[in-house]
Amino acid sequence: MARCPYPLIFDSHLDLAWNAIDWNRDLKKSVAEIRQREREEQIHGKGRGVNTVSFPDLRRGRVGLFIATLLARLHRPGMTPAFSRYDTMDAAYAATMGQLYYYRALVEQGYLRWITDAESLDAHVNAWLKGDPEQEPLGFILSMEGADPVLYPEQVQHWWVMGLRIIGPAHYGVSPYAHGTGTEGGLLERGPDLLREMQRVGMILDVTHLSDQCFDEAMDLYGGPVLASHHNCRALVPDQRQLSDEQIRKLIQRGAVIGAALDTWMLVPNWIRGQTTPEEIGVSLSHVVDHIDHVCQLAGNCRHVALGTDLDGGFGKEQSPLDLDTIADLQKIPDLLRARGYKEADLEAIFYGNWLRFFRDAWRT
């Protein structure tokens, strides 16, 4: 007999609007329908025809709450235009405003519920856990991945008013404010002002994608709540994109929660993007549990780790765990944790409790 689905899963990193607009995907359709359309229309390219995320599949997996991003990166030399396309911050600003209005359109139609404070968070979770989830919208907290669209630090207030609650200053390469993944260096000239303004306004800091030096500088300068939305462990996969044990300890001290990412090159060592396949390396959801477990061992508890899948972050099944067809298969993770001795209270913390505590604390102050 099939077990009841785990009642609620919080995913701390999805690029939904970017998929809907830049990839022209109708997220109201099932994953199977989106794949079929991309195959029939012969839309080629990385991640095409093999996507794993859409609203019906999120619902099937009881992923009823997530952090959804705004993502528009300035062009970086040598990087593919599909991922870093804008020559000006003005264009990046306008692009993310378009993405913001995509979320608004779905809120208006009852598909999504915009979570902006502790009250709306509690009401949403209660409705999902105690009411009929089938009747409830999917909830989201709005985040910005890479601060390229923030025209100047004082504009953070404007973004807050628009409903943004989290900013990750960097993405891949060098952003206007900070060095990011794949680069070495500190905050740029206006970086400290951005962080100060974020703290003043109450904007949460996402350290994911910061260079090592920027991580240290940001943790020193910024005194507000810190999270790592989609981030794995460098001890298991040696690469600057991952968090070192020292960084994880610092995050734990600050009360942060770290979302484990499902992108295979961050799950297992020696993955070569565009070459290695999930089959040949044998990567599975149990590798996600390895990263979750590593953070729990460092913390001595289960209070600082969660899921931040990134499953629609520019890749699909070709760069996902073998035993995951769509995001609904996150429902396989509870049993994997149980098999390693995790108790039901631990599962609750990892699947949604830690994020609830984090945002309640962040928004109460």
Ligand SMILES: [Zn+2]
């Ligand atoms: Zn990312």
